[in-house]
Amino acid sequence: MTAADVLLSRQTEIGRITIEPVDVDRDGDVLHAWVTHPRSVFWGMQHASSQDVWDAYAAIVADPHHDAWLGRVDGTPAFLAETYDPEHSELAGRYDWRLGDIGMHVLVAPTDRPRSGFTSAVFRTVMELCLDDPRRQRVVVEPDVRNDRIAALNAAAGFEILGQVALSDKVAALSICTREAFEASALAGGRRGTAVAADHLTDEPMRRAHHLLVAKAIGEFAHERLIDPRPLGADHELVSPDGRSHYVFHAHRYDLDHWVVGPWTIRRTVDGEAAEVDALAFVAEHAEALGIPDELLPTYLEEISSTLAGSAWKHVHSTVTSRDLVGADFQAVEAAMTEGHPAFVANNGRIGFSLTDYEAYAPETGSRFALVWVAARRGLAHLSLGEGMREDSFYADELDAATRRRFAARLRERGLDPSDYLMIPVHPWQWEHKIAITFAADLGRGDLVLLGHGDDEYQAQQSIRTYFNTSRRERHYVKTALSIQNMGFMRGLSPRYMRATPAINDWVAGLVDSDDELGATGFGVLRERAAIGYTGDAYHRLGTPSAYTKMLAALWRESPEQRLAGEERLATMASLLHRDRDGASYAVALIRASGLDPHAWVRRYLRAYVRPVVHCLHRYELAFMPHGENLIMVLDGHVPTRVLMKDIGEEVAVMGDLELPANVERIRADVPAEVKALSVLTDVFDGFLRFLAAILAEDGLMSTDDFWSLVAATIREHQADHPELAEAFERIDLFAPEFAHSCLNRLQLRDTRQMVNLADQADSLLFAGTLVNPIARFRP
Missing domain, CATH: 1.10.510.40 (Transferase(Phosphotransferase); domain 1)
Incomplete structure (x- = not known):
């Protein structure tokens, strides 16, 4: 590669990315290894020979309407991209083509050593390649509808799915991204764009969030008899304790003193003047009636604020309809949930998450992420296993052989014996904000050792600290400690409390499985098969339970997919x-x-x-x-x-x-x-x-x-x-x-x-x- 070969060069968070034309003679063997790798199944060349790959890319290089590009990171080949004119492809006549459209494919080189943010940086740079020519206004892609990973990247880049189209080798999700949509996207801003991360914090989404949350607050606080709305003709009226604020709204009441308050019927006046419906003001006005101690009111208001922000984000970004969900995948339904706990008013606190963290880890974003793994000295940690399980086979089932070899090598690099350690999965936020800081002494002693990210991707469930394995769906859920405050309390896990968890689950499962009545209804339990926790830290040595003794633990629960x-x-x-x-x-x-x-x-x-x-x-x-x-x-x-x-x-x-x-x-x-x-x-x-x-x-x-x-x-x-x-x-x-x-x-x-x-x-x-x-x- 010479400087003249490079078409585009960008300094990124993962290093300098360069893009140059594919040279088939030089790059053929590398491309063959990439496109036939098992992880490249959606590229459609799994069984291609070296000659097949050479012929295919020689044809692309010779085609005036199709180009192939080799991407490097700090000089090392790292990805393959293709650009093409959709009017001279299978898409011709299949969608509303416009002058300035450019088609794109991208393949990141398969690796056993994934790096956080790597794929996003590559994808962003390829999009910049497509739009580098000012005449290009829209990027067109047609990924396989089963390719969830690329769908998430496309969404982050601003692509809009137009619909499905049957091509010769797949059913594709035809998608288009305009220049404006990409520039406003989360991906274009770096790791995540600040502007787009806050695009829900504007008048209309927040106004909607306030009305929805005040409607829920009135309904649930009236249900719990903390407030007492009075009939007012066909409506109801609620007056704040100081008499200044009046709320008039329409509501239906059902069994169990259940209230359904119409969000858009709520009208608020303060001192007789019309005022905006404001969830924070509502809580503050009724704080005494609600029984909130003065010293805890700011904390509760922060949870209300976070719940509002989450509601507004969902309004802007959660566009999947209930009708769409009827035939949707399990995890698509999970991510589409917008309400949170039906009874708790402040039900999406997530105190501790930043805007970036929210987009990366909140269940409703549907984001996928890799867990961080930490090794814990065996004598300072405890792994509990369910009946019939062995440590070696358990880890072999949860981590690929290449991952286990990589983790063992990290320990040997430190002069440590892998057999002296147990492996603990950790949420990326927990590692960065808690373990790397709060357990710095343990890491310094080698009682804890950072192993790095695992290869599997996970999606957070509604419980936020439980994650579904989207890479290997038959593998266990993982649940970890996550030291954020959500729905009123810190989401920790106690290592000592969880020691008995697999045994409890085995006992309950045995009871359920032996009962004929439960068998007839098909009722079952998803067993928590393994639990692990670290207790070698200074906080456990104090002998007093606290949030600090619930920061480093995890459990594994059966996946329902196999049922x-x-x-x-x-x-x-x-x-x-x-x-x-x-x-x-x-x-x-x-x-x-x-x-x-x-x-x-x-x-x-x-x-x-x-x-x-x-x-x-x-x-x-x-x-x-x-x-x-x-x-x-x-x-x-x-x-x-x-x-x-x-x-x-x-x-x-x-x-x-x-x-x-x-x-x-x-x-x-x-x-x-x-x-x-x-x-x-x-x-x-x-x-x-x-x-x-x-x-x-x-x-x-x-x-x-x-x-x-x-x-x-x-x-x-x-x-x-x-x-x-x-x-x-x-x-x-x-x-x-x-x-x-x-x-x-x-x-x-x-x-x-x-x-x-x-x-x-x-x-x-x-x-x-x-x-x-x-x-x-x-x-x-």
Whole structure:
């Protein structure tokens, strides 16, 4: 390569990138190795011979409408790019061609040593090559519709998908990016563009976010009886405690004192003058009534601010409709969720994330990232494995051989023996902001050693510290400590607490698998098969639990992908409460797509969800935390046919005298009978079903009377099928006229520093009188 050969040169965050024409004689062997590599499957030349590759690129070089380019990073060949005139390609006549269009392909050289930001820097430079000529106004790409990685890059670069087009070798997602869209894109600004990262923080998206959040705040705070809106003709009125602010709005009220407040009906006046609806002002005006301590009010307002920002971002960027989601992939549905926890008002705090972090790691962005791996000295860490598992085979299943060799080499470079260490996955944010700083002494001693990024890419789930492996979908979820504050508390993981997690999961799974009733409903649990934590730091030596003792730990949970058969699909149960940007319900879209009568659809859903949870309660006095994010639905023909429960280790309790192994005894909770019933009445009825019932009623599919009659029928059918449990049905009465009203927001409002478990729910802080049981009127 000479200076005259270089067409474009850029200094980037990964080094100097240069682009030059392909020389087939010089580059043929390199290109052959790249295009036939297993990771280059979408390039379409997996089985090409060296001569095939030579002939193909010789033809491209000779074609006046097609060019091939070799990219180098600091002089080393690193990527291949092609540009072409779409009017002289398979796309001719397949889309609205314009003068100034240029087609593009890019292939980054496969590697066993991935570098953070490498692909983004290459892609950005190739886009700059395409648009270097001012006559070029639009870049056209046609990636395989299955290529999720390039789809994410295209989105970051500003491409808009026009639709699918069938080409000779693939079904392609035809996409176009204008010069203006690229210049405004996240990719064009470097790692992520500052301007585009903040494009949601403008008048219209933020105004919408304020209205949505104040509507939710009114509804949930009224539900928890912290505020008391009064009827005002056909509307309702709420007056701030100081009498200055008045809110008038339209609302519907349903069973369980559930409020649905129309966001766009809210009108606010201050001292008699019209004023903007403002979520921060609403909280501040009602802080005393909400019971927020003065010293914690700024923290809660920060969580409200972050929730507003997240809502505005979703409004700008989350354009997938509920109808689109009906046939969507599991992870596409996961990323499309826009609401967060249905009851918590400040439900997207993410305090600690920057704008850049938000785009890189927030679940709703659908971003993919590699985990950082750290080696921990074996005597200072503990790896717990589930029944039948071995350490060597476990790591071999989770990390490719090349990755394990690379990590072992890092240790040997330090003069360390790899057999003396265990490997711990760490969230990239956690490494940068916590481990590299808070555990600097441990790293200096070699008790901890940075190994580098893994090769697999992951996508954050709604729980934010759990990640789905998008590179190898059969591999485990990974859940790690993440020291940000979200939804009221720090998202750490305790190494000592998690030691028993695999054993607890094995015991619960064994119980579930041996029960004929649960087998008939298809109910299953996703076991947490392994857990690891480091305890060799100064913070553990203090002997006092704190946020610092929950910073370096992880667990692995089974993937639900291996549980599917035939045409079955997966979706988080939280999706049933999702409304898209235009207000359309995903649950309603599923019901309509199924072809079933709404009542038949709901009956099948309740049999899959409510019946097994009720059975576990009455047969074993076993309680889960069965809210929407903790359940994965298995859909067949757009109908939930069975559910898979997760988060077993942290959120399961045995409330009776069922015999437990010694290492599982931790999950026993000594609670009165009325609290046992709350595991369904609160966590299922009030925590999830009241929201779904209101959605179906609001959209005209089913009255709430009909909905709750179906819930009651599901429980009655279970009771009729199990007369041997009559004593348990009477003692833990799910048809009781009313039940204690447990209030989640009260907990977060009054102390953002802790959460509470089932055994602590008798604390009066959580309760606000009682709720009328919506199925009591259907008692057998």
